[in-house]
Each structure stands twice: as C-alpha cells, then as structure tokens.
Amino acid sequence: MQARIYKRPQSAMQSGKANTNEWVLDFTPSEAKKPDPLMGWAGSGDTRQQVQLTFPSSDAAKAYADKYGIAARIHAAPAKKLKIQAYADNFK
Numbered sequence: 001m002q003a004r005i006y007k008r009p010q011s012a013m014q015s016g017k018a019n020t021n022e023w024v025l026d027f028t029p030s031e032a033k034k035p036d037p038l039m040g041w042a043g044s045g046d047t048r049q050q051v052q053l054t055f056p057s058s059d060a061a062k063a064y065a066d067k068y069g070i071a072a073r074i075h076a077a078p079a080k081k082l083k084i085q086a087y088a089d090n091f092k
C-alpha cells in the first residue's frame with residue numbers, strides 16, 4: 001500500500017488561509033482507471049482512492065502510516081514568496 005502525505009494547498013478561489021494548516025494522507029492508485037462500457041465514465045475497482053485522511057501535522061500522519069504499515073512519502077510544501085510592493089511603486 002503506497003500513500004503520500006502533503007500539506008493541503010490553498011485553492012485558486014481562496015484568499016484566506018482556511019484549511020491550509022492540515023496535512024492530508026491519500027493513497028496512490030493501485031490499478032488504472034478504465035471507461036465504463038455503458039456510460040463511458042472512468043472508474044476502477046480500487047476504493048482506496050476515495051479515502052483522504054487529515055492530520056494536524058506531518059508527524060501525526062507519518063505516525064499513523066507507520067502504525068498501520070503504510071509506505072508513505074512526505075511531500076514538503078513549497079516556500080511562499082511574497083513580493084512586498086507599495087501601490088506607489090506602480091507609478092515609478
């Protein structure tokens with residue numbers, strides 16, 4: 001069982017920091033998705049793709065993975081780059 005642990009990113013429609021402090025453990029797919037012959041929707045028999053567990057820290061997520069024998073990789077969140085600029089700088 002493979003999984004990845006990552007910090008939940010801020011969505012494109014979000015300017016605040018709500019729900020960005022939690023870490024998520026989700027499982028990598030064990031089989032490829034295939035189209036349904038009747039409807040054409042993509043699906044598979046792997047139900048672990050539907051599971052997302054949230055944790056307050058990466059250490060808690062890693063401890064959970066170690067406890068249940070899940071091989072998990074931690075993906076570090078990229079550092080944020082802030083461009084500090086005043087409104088008056090637009091007219092220089």
